Amino acid sequence: MKTGALLALAVAAVATPAAHAWEAKKPIRVVIGYGAGGSTDAIGRLTFKKIEDQKGWRFIIENKAGAQGALAAMEIKNAPADGYTIGLLSTGNFALDPYLSKAIQYKPEDLDYIGTIGKIEYALVAAKNAPYNNLQELAAHTKKNGPVSFSSTGKILDLAMERISEKLGITFVSAPTSGSAQSVQLVLGGHANVTISGGVHVPYMQSGQLKAIALMSTGKADYAPGVKNAVDQGGGFVIDNYFLLVAPKNLPADARAALAEAIDAAVKSPEVGDYAAKTFNTRLNLGPDGSTEDVMAQSRAWREWLPNSKLAK
Amino acid sequence: MDILANLVLGFATAVTPENLLYCLIGTVIGTAVGVLPGLGPSTTIALLLPFTFALGPTPALIMLAGIYYGAQYGGSTTAILLNLPGEPSSAVTALDGYQMARQGRAGHALAIAAIGSFAAGTIATFVIVLFAPVLTSFALEFGPAEYFSLIVLGLIFSVALAHGSVVRALAMVVFGLVLSLVGTDVTSGEARFTFGRLELADGINFVTLSIGFFGIAEILRNLETEGRAGIVTKVIGRLMPSRQDLWRCVPPIARGTALGSILGILPGGGALLSSFASYSLEKKLSRTPGAFGKGAIEGVAGPEAANNAGAQTSFIPMLTLGLPANAVMAMMVGAMIMQGIVPGPNVATAQPALFWGLIASMWLGNLMLLVLNLPLVGLWARLMTIPYTWLFPAILTFSAIGIYSLNGNVFDLYALCIAGVLGYVLMRLGCEPAPFLLGFVLGPMLEEHLRRAMLLSFGNPAVFVTRPISAGLLLLAVAALVAIALPAVAKKREKVFVE
Numbered sequence: 001m002k003t004g005a006l007l008a009l010a011v012a013a014v015a016t017p018a019a020h021a022w023e024a025k026k027p028i029r030v031v032i033g034y035g036a037g038g039s040t041d042a043i044g045r046l047t048f049k050k051i052e053d054q055k056g057w058r059f060i061i062e063n064k065a066g067a068q069g070a071l072a073a074m075e076i077k078n079a080p081a082d083g084y085t086i087g088l089l090s091t092g093n094f095a096l097d098p099y100l101s102k103a104i105q106y107k108p109e110d111l112d113y114i115g116t117i118g119k120i121e122y123a124l125v126a127a128k129n130a131p132y133n134n135l136q137e138l139a140a141h142t143k144k145n146g147p148v149s150f151s152s153t154g155k156i157l158d159l160a161m162e163r164i165s166e167k168l169g170i171t172f173v174s175a176p177t178s179g180s181a182q183s184v185q186l187v188l189g190g191h192a193n194v195t196i197s198g199g200v201h202v203p204y205m206q207s208g209q210l211k212a213i214a215l216m217s218t219g220k221a222d223y224a225p226g227v228k229n230a231v232d233q234g235g236g237f238v239i240d241n242y243f244l245l246v247a248p249k250n251l252p253a254d255a256r257a258a259l260a261e262a263i264d265a266a267v268k269s270p271e272v273g274d275y276a277a278k279t280f281n282t283r284l285n286l287g288p289d290g291s292t293e294d295v296m297a298q299s300r301a302w303r304e305w306l307p308n309s310k311l312a313k
Numbered sequence: 314m315d316i317l318a319n320l321v322l323g324f325a326t327a328v329t330p331e332n333l334l335y336c337l338i339g340t341v342i343g344t345a346v347g348v349l350p351g352l353g354p355s356t357t358i359a360l361l362l363p364f365t366f367a368l369g370p371t372p373a374l375i376m377l378a379g380i381y382y383g384a385q386y387g388g389s390t391t392a393i394l395l396n397l398p399g400e401p402s403s404a405v406t407a408l409d410g411y412q413m414a415r416q417g418r419a420g421h422a423l424a425i426a427a428i429g430s431f432a433a434g435t436i437a438t439f440v441i442v443l444f445a446p447v448l449t450s451f452a453l454e455f456g457p458a459e460y461f462s463l464i465v466l467g468l469i470f471s472v473a474l475a476h477g478s479v480v481r482a483l484a485m486v487v488f489g490l491v492l493s494l495v496g497t498d499v500t501s502g503e504a505r506f507t508f509g510r511l512e513l514a515d516g517i518n519f520v521t522l523s524i525g526f527f528g529i530a531e532i533l534r535n536l537e538t539e540g541r542a543g544i545v546t547k548v549i550g551r552l553m554p555s556r557q558d559l560w561r562c563v564p565p566i567a568r569g570t571a572l573g574s575i576l577g578i579l580p581g582g583g584a585l586l587s588s589f590a591s592y593s594l595e596k597k598l599s600r601t602p603g604a605f606g607k608g609a610i611e612g613v614a615g616p617e618a619a620n621n622a623g624a625q626t627s628f629i630p631m632l633t634l635g636l637p638a639n640a641v642m643a644m645m646v647g648a649m650i651m652q653g654i655v656p657g658p659n660v661a662t663a664q665p666a667l668f669w670g671l672i673a674s675m676w677l678g679n680l681m682l683l684v685l686n687l688p689l690v691g692l693w694a695r696l697m698t699i700p701y702t703w704l705f706p707a708i709l710t711f712s713a714i715g716i717y718s719l720n721g722n723v724f725d726l727y728a729l730c731i732a733g734v735l736g737y738v739l740m741r742l743g744c745e746p747a748p749f750l751l752g753f754v755l756g757p758m759l760e761e762h763l764r765r766a767m768l769l770s771f772g773n774p775a776v777f778v779t780r781p782i783s784a785g786l787l788l789l790a791v792a793a794l795v796a797i798a799l800p801a802v803a804k805k806r807e808k809v810f811v812e
Contacts, residue, residue: 191769
């Protein structure tokens with residue numbers, strides 16, 4: 001598998017110790033592009049706490065949630081490339097967002113990528129009693145009864161929904177919300193028909209209030225063994241979104257290697273693994289080269305597809 | 314009995330020495346940060362979050378909850394003593410609390426705030442124990458249309474906050490709504506009215522406006538009084554309210570608790586609306602509505618009770634739906650997730666000790682606040698005897714430090730100066746800050762829910778009147794509007810006839 005090869009590469013790069021290993025001599029500033037208490041913030045704080053324990057470095061964590069992460073990305077882009085400012089956002093912030101709005105003043109090439117903490121496992125969910133159980137049935141339902149309402153927590157989810165809908169003939173209207181907990185609540189209360197969520201929905205599936213129509217990430221999910229992902233259902237698209245660690249462009253090689261190594265060790269720790277499992281995401285570090293390649297590949301794919309999108313305009 | 318067993322489990326969990334200790338630490342830290350204007354609980358919790366990893370989930374949440382309601386308590390103290398409301402809900406407390414303090418009744422105001430909060434907290438704890446599952450399903454019934462109608466109702470209520478002219482109050486509400494448009498559009502993500510400044514991308518900061526409009530403007534107003542370096546008040550007066558005063562406050566506290574318990578369930582502004590609603594209700598029911606805004610003790614007791622009851626019940630949607638009522642609660646959701654507990658319907662059944670322990674700890678925390686703070690009332694009240702020459706520079710310094718610590722942005726300090734001067738000018742024009750602040754806080758929610766409701770109904774505005782809860786709220790709003798407008802119209806006609 002491609003990811004496996006990338007991982008091996010990343011591990012090989014990390015495993016060669018530099019002659020003079022870089023050490024953090026002062027606290028490292030971490031800019032998280034989402035609000036305190038969100039899923040990115042939570043897994044990030046845990047990871048950096050782990051690095052503090054393992055390496056003795058100090059981190060100062062700042063949440064800069066404005067403009068769906070764009071403010072944080074700008075801040076990192078403009079920071080000095082000395083290893084003392086890094087950011088935690090998600091792949092979509094770099095592979096997709098810069099092509100959606102002219103206001104976003106960065107491109108994926110403007111930053112260095114130093115690793116990932118995990119992959120966000122998305123699913124398209126609906127209320128238990130919804131008259132459809134998979135994408136084909138959803139398509140048939142909307143052809144007959146008109147569009148479904150879709151509570152959406154971000155542009156990338158809108159576009160993912162648009163891609164599978166286009167392919168299968170589903171019609172929908174998107175209503176943006178300010179967080180996945182809210183999106184899920186709208187579906188639970190019957191105010192919206194479907195939503196795409198990355199983990200928040202799982203307890204409600206276990207309690208029998210929600211069901212998954214399709215997984216929106218590759219692979220299968222333990223909590224919904226019978227549900228296929230959107231590609232296998234003919235939707236032609238799944239989201240590969242990672243908790244992504246970024247740094248200003250042209251980080252010194254030794255700093256980049258040391259940071260990547262510290263991150264890798266923390267991601268491999270049982271705490272981060274446990275946590276990812278409990279929140280139904282997958283722990284996965286693509287490493288510096290793997291992350292960079294993934295961002296670039298995804299950004300090429302989005303740029304090819306965006307001219308077809310009505311939602312992106 | 315299930316309920317009894319739950320309560321026993323809760324108290325058994327909460328009274329372990331470790332949990333008691335963290336509850337105490339939380340309430341003390343909370344009170345301290347609440348008293349310092351600007352340095353709010355969200356900053357504190359963000360700083361403390363990493364330390365909670367080492368604790369188990371139960372003590373961690375107990376401590377964070379303690380900071381949350383401790384800060385609300387401390388926030389009322391500064392609102393009463395210095396007219397510095399750091400939280401939207403304490404803006405209501407400042408209205409009559411500060412007037413009481415100026416009349417030498419700071420002790421009464423502080424004591425009734427503490428007693429009202431404690432009584433409300435006690436009742437709300439039992440409400441949660443008895444009705445948590447019912448309340449959760451009620452919260453789910455509230456969709457965008459219901460929120461929109463509730464906020465409309467709240468905005469109309471807010472007119473009653475002012476004791477002057479209705480027209481000016483309405484104008485201030487609208488001014489607040491207009492200023493709240495600054496920032497990033499929730500639906501499209503585009504920047505609005507930011508003049509290209511990234512500092513404005515997330516809108517104008519509430520704390521900056523609130524401290525400017527209330528605190529700084531008040532200092533400017535005081536400077537006018539012939540420049541004599543007096544003291545705010547010479548008499549401290551009796552510290553404890555009289556038996557008569559206490560008795561008078563029982564109905565407002567009861568009504569405030571009921572309002573708070575119900576509205577607190579609604580995440581995002583429910584608890585806040587309840588303190589505004591309680592104030593309006595008490596003013597409407599009072600035989601002496603003219604006393605409101607001039608130091609009516611009911612105007613402190615009711616809203617404080619509502620606020621605290623709401624803060625308590627707002628833990629229900631947080632725990633069972635993962636829906637935070639405000640930034641502090643959002644961090645508590647984060648802390649839960651970090652401890653591996655995903656908020657959801659299973660929390661109460663899968664983690665009964667945590668769920669009921671947290672609720673029991675809130676009651677204990679409220680008791681601690683009462684015990685800790687009642688003896689301090691005298692000390693706080695003495696603050697009012699500090700001469701202006703000392704007090705005002707100190708207030709300005711602490712306000713500036715607090716505002717700067719929010720985002721580490723110098724821009725916010727300029728904004729504070731502008732807000733202070735603007736607040737002063739408006740005060741001189743007879744326009745009051747409370748309706749303005751409510752409009753400012755509710756504006757973004759009003760817009761968000763309106764647009765979301767319209768999107769989800771595929772553009773059909775009938776959704777606001779066909780859904781029963783929404784229609785009921787809108788009817789109430791119309792009734793309230795008529796009730797406000799009728800006396801005003803009558804008065805005008807009288808005037809016309811006199812002339």
